[in-house]
Amino acid sequence: MTLPEHFDHNEWFVLTGVILSYLLVFLLPRRFPLSVILLVMLCAIVFARVLDHMMASPSLDLYDIMDKGNYELFDLVLYSFYAPFAYLYIYLFDKFNVKGIWTGLYILVWSLIAIGFERVNVYFGVFNYHGWKGAYSFPVYLAVQSFTLLFFLYIQHHYNHLKSTQDEP
Amino acid sequence: MKELIIAINFSLLLFIASISTKKTLNVLENSFMYLVLVFFVTGYTAVYYINLKLWSVADDPQLFLILRLYELIMIPLLCLWYFNLVEVCKTWLSRIVLTILMTGILGIVQLIMTYWEVIQYKNWQFWQSIVTFVVLLIVVRLLHVWFQSKLQKEGIK
Numbered sequence: 001m002t003l004p005e006h007f008d009h010n011e012w013f014v015l016t017g018v019i020l021s022y023l024l025v026f027l028l029p030r031r032f033p034l035s036v037i038l039l040v041m042l043c044a045i046v047f048a049r050v051l052d053h054m055m056a057s058p059s060l061d062l063y064d065i066m067d068k069g070n071y072e073l074f075d076l077v078l079y080s081f082y083a084p085f086a087y088l089y090i091y092l093f094d095k096f097n098v099k100g101i102w103t104g105l106y107i108l109v110w111s112l113i114a115i116g117f118e119r120v121n122v123y124f125g126v127f128n129y130h131g132w133k134g135a136y137s138f139p140v141y142l143a144v145q146s147f148t149l150l151f152f153l154y155i156q157h158h159y160n161h162l163k164s165t166q167d168e169p
Numbered sequence: 170m171k172e173l174i175i176a177i178n179f180s181l182l183l184f185i186a187s188i189s190t191k192k193t194l195n196v197l198e199n200s201f202m203y204l205v206l207v208f209f210v211t212g213y214t215a216v217y218y219i220n221l222k223l224w225s226v227a228d229d230p231q232l233f234l235i236l237r238l239y240e241l242i243m244i245p246l247l248c249l250w251y252f253n254l255v256e257v258c259k260t261w262l263s264r265i266v267l268t269i270l271m272t273g274i275l276g277i278v279q280l281i282m283t284y285w286e287v288i289q290y291k292n293w294q295f296w297q298s299i300v301t302f303v304v305l306l307i308v309v310r311l312l313h314v315w316f317q318s319k320l321q322k323e324g325i326k
Contacts, residue, residue, distance in 0.1 A: 002220060033323050034319055034322075034323065035197055035316070035319050035320050035323055035325070038201070038316070038319070039197065039200055039201060039204070042201065042204045042205070042208075043204060045204075045208065046207050046208050049207070049208055049211055049212070050211060050241065053215060054237065058219060059226070059228060059233050069219070070219055070220050071212070071215045071216055071219055071220050151200075155196070155197060155200060158195070158196040158197060159197060159325070162195055162196075162197070163323075163324060163325060166324060166325060167324065
């Protein structure tokens with residue numbers, strides 16, 4: 001894994017963003033068990049990794065991440081940046097008890113937030129498009145956020161089930 | 170085309186078998202390990218063929234799709250089978266035998282990938298792939314033990 005060519009604005013942006021977003025995660029009151037938090041965060045990291053692996057690898061090469069097309073050390077830092085967003089996403093979903101038609105609206109709003117955030121990333125040179133367009137990201141975010149929510153509900157259901165069966169005398 | 174059909178069928182059968190069989194590990198552990206495995210497998214293949222250029226991968230879309238099935242389904246699910254089966258093994262001998270067997274299976278799958286020219290070795294030997302698989306199994310097992318300890322603290326065995 002290679003180090004950045006120049007430690008410039010994109011690395012600083014990612015590093016600052018990671019520190020601030022994890023600070024937010026630690027400052028928020030704990031709402032879920034640690035195992036559920038870990039799984040949701042890991043799910044977000046793996047989604048980002050797999051999608052970048054498919055679309056940014058040399059065969060398709062629709063965009064570059066950070067300075068080069070190579071797999072850089074800062075790519076890993078960038079992947080960890082997705083985790084607090086996923087946490088905040090399910091945190092607010094659970095806190096406001098989003099249900100029914102509001103779930104669709106919630107996913108739509110978060111997909112728009114993600115598009116806006118991606119633009120900021122492009123501005124700071126985190127993503128360098130060649131062939132990819134910002135508009136293509138929208139359906140990807142819709143799908144990923146729907147799946148993240150389903151995954152969260154699935155593991156939360158199983159967590160509660162496992163907990164209740166083991167708490168029984 | 171024949172290769173792609175075989176790879177899709179094998180991946181689907183593996184997927185169906187994986188979700189339909191009763192597992193020794195719970196859903197949370199299996200989910201954790203699957204995610205970790207996908208992260209590591211896509212990570213080391215990218216490092217091998219993009220950064221270090223130790224492998225080259227096929228440009229043909231069908232063969233490239235097989236590589237994705239290999240990274241996202243075949244290797245992670247085979248490893249999940251191993252981690253579920255290793256929990257059943259009572260003795261160290263049986264665990265070692267299972268580890269050797271699973272490393273062999275992972276090696277055979279990779280040999281098939283090289284035979285189909287999905288992966289082509291450049292400055293790479295087959296034994297290095299075996300070492301990679303052993304390291305992968307050890308690292309994921311250590312992370313699993315760590316995750317298990319978190320679950321136990323929360324009252325889930």
